[in-house]
Amino acid sequence: MSQRKRASRVPVVASTTQNIVVFGESGVGKSSLINLIAGRSIAATSSGAKGCTFRHKKYELQVDDTPYAIWDTAGLDEGAFGTVPAEIAEVHLKQLLHDLTRANGIHLLVYCVRASRLRKTLLSNYNLFYSAICRKKVPIVAVVTGLENYEEEMQDWWAANETEFAMLKMHFDGHACVTTLDADKVNSPILKQRCHASRRAVLPLIASTCARDRWGTEQDGWVSAALADVRAMFKPPRQNTTQPTPIVALYDLPARSLDPIGSVKDTSFEGGHLVDVGGSPLLVYRIRDQHLRSGVRFKKQIASRGADLLIFCTSIHSDTGASRRRAAAFHGSYGGDMRPLLVVVRDAPSDESAYEWWHALDDVDLGKEGMTDNAGKLQAIVRALPPSDNAEARRTAVARLQRTIQTRSLQPVEVAPTGCFGWLMGGRRPAKLKLGTGSTMVMEDALSRCEVWVPWPARRL
Structure with missing residues (x-):
C-alpha cells in the first residue's frame, strides 16, 4: 500500500x-x-x-x-x-x-x-x-x-x-x-x-x-460520497427536471450455487427492469454469480453513482455460510459500506426467525473465499418472506418489505464532480440516468407475486 x-x-x-x-x-x-x-x-x-x-x-x-x-x-x-x-x-x-x-x-x-x-x-x-x-x-x-x-x-x-x-x-x-x-x-x-x-x-x-454495531467506514470514501450528495441536494432545481429513479442491485441466491464467486468471464449485465413496488418505481438489475465481483463494471455500464439499494435474497433452507459468503462478496463489490443492504430470507415464518438464522454464524470465520465475516461489517436489514401457504403472514411481510424498500434506498442524486459547492456558481448538472437495454415494466404489485425474487416477467415497454 x-x-x-x-x-x-x-x-x-x-x-x-x-x-x-x-x-x-x-x-x-x-x-x-x-x-x-x-x-x-x-x-x-x-x-x-x-x-x-x-x-x-x-x-x-x-x-x-x-x-x-x-x-x-x-x-x-x-x-x-x-x-x-x-x-x-x-x-x-x-x-x-x-x-x-x-x-x-x-x-x-x-x-x-x-x-x-x-x-x-x-x-x-x-x-x-x-x-x-x-x-x-x-x-x-x-x-x-x-x-x-x-x-x-x-x-x-x-x-x-x-x-x-x-x-x-x-x-x-x-x-x-x-x-x-x-x-x-x-x-x-x-x-x-x-x-x-x-x-x-x-x-x-x-x-x-442504538445499533449494536456502530456504522463506520473509511474516511475518504465517506467524505467524498457525503459531500457529493449534499452538494446535489442543495443545488437549486432546474425547471422541467424529474427525480432520478432509484437503482436497485438484486442478487437472488440460486437453490444450487456451485460456481465459484465471479468465475465466469462473461460479466455483461442484463437490461434493467422498471418495477412498481407499492406505487414507487424502482430500476432493478439482476446480479448473478458472475457479477458478484463486478461492482466497478456496474458503475461503468449502468450508473456512475452505483446502486441506491442492495437486496440480497436467500432461503432459510440454504446453507447460512454459503449465503453469508456470497452476501459479503456482493456487499463488498457493490459498495455496501456506503449503501443500505436488505437481506430477504424466503420461507422464514417471521422477521425474528429470519434474523436469528442470518446471525447464527456471527463471529465465525467464513474464509473459504478469502474473507472473514461478521454482522457488523455487513450492516444488513433482515426481513422474512414467509411461505406462500401462509397467506396472512405473507401479506403482512410483503407490505413491510414494500415499506422497507421504499424508505431505505438512498435519495438518488447524481452529479458531475466539481469544486467546493460548485452548484452555487451554476457549474453543476445532473447526469442522465442510464436505463440499460431491454427494460421491462411491471405495473402490478411486483412484490406480492414475488416477481422481484424469481425470473423476470416477460412484459416489455
Whole structure:
C-alpha cells in the first residue's frame, strides 16, 4: 500500500461509547433535549448557529452505566441558504465527518422536530443527515418537542400526525413525544409530571435503538460520497427536471450455487427492469454469480453513482455460510459500506426467525473465499418472506418489505464532480440516468407475486 493511502485512513480506536447525532432545525430544542437526556444542564440552549453550517459540539455523558457521546449539530433552516458561505459550510461538514470517524462511527440518529413546525424542511433535514451523510446505514428515531401544552396525552400527538411522515416516505425506528422544559424550573404539577415522563420516554428509546454495531467506514470514501450528495441536494432545481429513479442491485441466491464467486468471464449485465413496488418505481438489475465481483463494471455500464439499494435474497433452507459468503462478496463489490443492504430470507415464518438464522454464524470465520465475516461489517436489514401457504403472514411481510424498500434506498442524486459547492456558481448538472437495454415494466404489485425474487416477467415497454 502506498504511503498516501496509508495516510488517508484514520485508525478507529475500539470504544464502548455510543455516538448519537442529534439534528434538526435551529430552535426546535436540540440542546434542551440533550439536557433532558443528561438529567442536568450541559448544553447551552441559546445558539447563534443559523443556516446549514454543519457546526457541531460533542457532549460526553453516562446514563445507566452506558457511556454516550452526543453530537449537537446545526440543521438546515428554511430560507437560510446563503447565510453561510459554501466554503465554510463544506469545511465544517468535513470536520464533522472526520471527527465521527475518529470517534468510532455512528450508532444512532435522533431527529429533533418541533410539534408546531411540520414544514417543507422536514424532509430536507431528513435526507441531509439520514441519506446523504449517514447513507441510511444507522437507526434513526424522531423526538417531537414542544408538547408541554398539548391538550391530549403527549404520545397521542404521533398517532394524530404520523401520516405526515408516511406521506413523505420517512422511516423511523422509534419515536418519542416530549417536552424539553426543565422540571426544576416549572411550577405546574402537570408540567412537572410531563417533564419527568419525557425523560422516561427518551432514555429507553435511545437504549433500545442504538445499533449494536456502530456504522463506520473509511474516511475518504465517506467524505467524498457525503459531500457529493449534499452538494446535489442543495443545488437549486432546474425547471422541467424529474427525480432520478432509484437503482436497485438484486442478487437472488440460486437453490444450487456451485460456481465459484465471479468465475465466469462473461460479466455483461442484463437490461434493467422498471418495477412498481407499492406505487414507487424502482430500476432493478439482476446480479448473478458472475457479477458478484463486478461492482466497478456496474458503475461503468449502468450508473456512475452505483446502486441506491442492495437486496440480497436467500432461503432459510440454504446453507447460512454459503449465503453469508456470497452476501459479503456482493456487499463488498457493490459498495455496501456506503449503501443500505436488505437481506430477504424466503420461507422464514417471521422477521425474528429470519434474523436469528442470518446471525447464527456471527463471529465465525467464513474464509473459504478469502474473507472473514461478521454482522457488523455487513450492516444488513433482515426481513422474512414467509411461505406462500401462509397467506396472512405473507401479506403482512410483503407490505413491510414494500415499506422497507421504499424508505431505505438512498435519495438518488447524481452529479458531475466539481469544486467546493460548485452548484452555487451554476457549474453543476445532473447526469442522465442510464436505463440499460431491454427494460421491462411491471405495473402490478411486483412484490406480492414475488416477481422481484424469481425470473423476470416477460412484459416489455
